Amino acid sequence: MNTIYKVLGLMSGTSLDGLDIAYCHIWQETETFWSFKILDAETISYSPAWKLQLKNAIYLSDSAHEDLDKAYGIWLGEQAKAFIQKNNLDVDFIASHGHTSHHRPEEEYTFQLGNGQELANSSRQKVVCDFRSLDVKLGGQGAPLVPIGDELLFSDYDFCLNLGGISNISFQKDGKRVAYDIGLANMPLNYITQKTNLEYDKGGTLAASGELNEGLHSQLDKLEYYKLPFPKSTGYEWFSKEIIPLIEESKASIEDLLHTFIQHNTSKIALAITENMEKKVNTLLVCGGGALNDFFIETLREKLLPHTEVIIPSKQLINFKEALVFGLMGVLKMEDKTNVLSSVTGASNDSCSGVVFFPSK
Incomplete structure (x- = not known):
């Protein structure tokens, strides 16, 4: 029987509507086709303070940007942990897109806020994140990933x-x-x-x-x-x-x-x-x-x-497709399979992207 992955996908988009959380079961049907179910999902609206910080992150100094990255990672983990507890979920890992603060692939630079180690620590879950950086290093746009x-x-x-x-x-x-x-x-x-x-x-x-x-x-x-x-x-x-x-x-x-x-x-x-x-x-x-x-x-x-x-x-x-897809990308990372397509991004080759973090003891 094909393995059913139980994944929490996290997505925050440029429109700053809020944090999308989707608890998904994802499994492989054939070599070229996967199936899914979204079992629980919620959008957590940003407070005015968070919205302002994320919107203006592009203008921060390096040290202030690093502080925000860690603080946002902690906040993501807290939201994920509360969601898991509220819905009594069994989760294999969290796959997080984070929130893009900088995206300049022509300079080989992209950054998604939401520090993976802080997220893992505060949620007490394994985390896969940073899905864009490797593709940019390979000469790609690092986007779109969906x-x-x-x-x-x-x-x-x-x-x-x-x-x-x-x-x-x-x-x-x-x-x-x-x-x-x-x-x-x-x-x-x-x-x-x-x-x-x-x-x-x-x-x-x-x-x-x-x-x-x-x-x-x-x-x-x-x-x-x-x-x-x-x-x-x-x-x-x-x-x-x-x-x-x-x-x-x-x-x-x-x-x-x-x-x-x-x-x-x-x-x-x-x-x-x-x-x-x-x-x-x-x-x-x-x-x-x-x-x-x-x-x-x-x-x-x-x-x-x-x-x-x-x-x-x-x-x-409509609301949770992107969170679902980042869940899938996390699954593909765990299986060491391609999750970023060079035909899409213009990179030198396809890649298996993402960085895995475990909660520190």
């Missing part, structure tokens, strides 16, 4: 799209898994709504009431990032440098800003799909917080008709 899950868990779909702070896509092309960050998703939307003291635009109702701002739309379309070939990845640095100034300089209303960004985002996503279709009729699985934005999805559906069916799965999978 496509290994698309390959092994969701290969029934032609395209897999994640709408987190940024949008990334994964698909098979010429027999290989390809994936990259398309560009923007929730990051600008949340930045705009927070100007009105709303965390986010629920269902996209504000965006739906707005109109297209042609000037801003044109500026967004001309951004250099879109001209880069894949593999490519981006993050908060790009958003902070290139996008925030456009928002701040715009005289458009909140509603028009939101509407314009959704029109822009969905156009770029639709283009990524139509340029890479190998079939006349396709299926697109959409996960991440943006899948719950009705106006975003409605606009995307319109732009993909009639060749691509947009599939929105269960709310549990």
Whole structure:
């Protein structure tokens, strides 16, 4: 009988919605296909203080950044331990993505906060983390990583799209898994709504009431990032440098800003799909917080008709797919199998990434 791994996956994304915790059973069905069940899952919202610290981590001195890394690792372990106790779980290990504070693969540097040793100590569990660094050392982008899950868990779909702070896509092309960050998703939307003291635009109702701002739309379309070939990845640095100034300089209303960004985002996503279709009729699985934005999805559906069916799965999978996939990556690390694909990241070769930590006595 195939081994069933009992894994706690931890994920914190660029949109800073909170810490996603997913308790999963994961097992191998065939050489190329794995199965899973998400048995318990929860998102723990960040306090205003944690949100501010994580958002501004990029600006910290080296010593302050190291202190935050350790403090956040302790906090992650405390949340994991409380979750395990509350749900009376039997856990083999924790697989943690951490929270990205720096991502500059062109400088061979990426950093995910959440110190693995501190996490292991405070949770009293074995921990696998730091899934990006090895790929960056091998000349890769260190991102996106979720496509290994698309390959092994969701290969029934032609395209897999994640709408987190940024949008990334994964698909098979010429027999290989390809994936990259398309560009923007929730990051600008949340930045705009927070100007009105709303965390986010629920269902996209504000965006739906707005109109297209042609000037801003044109500026967004001309951004250099879109001209880069894949593999490519981006993050908060790009958003902070290139996008925030456009928002701040715009005289458009909140509603028009939101509407314009959704029109822009969905156009770029639709283009990524139509340029890479190998079939006349396709299926697109959409996960991440943006899948719950009705106006975003409605606009995307319109732009993909009639060749691509947009599939929105269960709310549990929408919210916890990434935590699940990092659980899978931890399993693959334990089995010494490939968990980062060079066809996705542009590294010199596939790798088995991650660092294992045990609680100190």
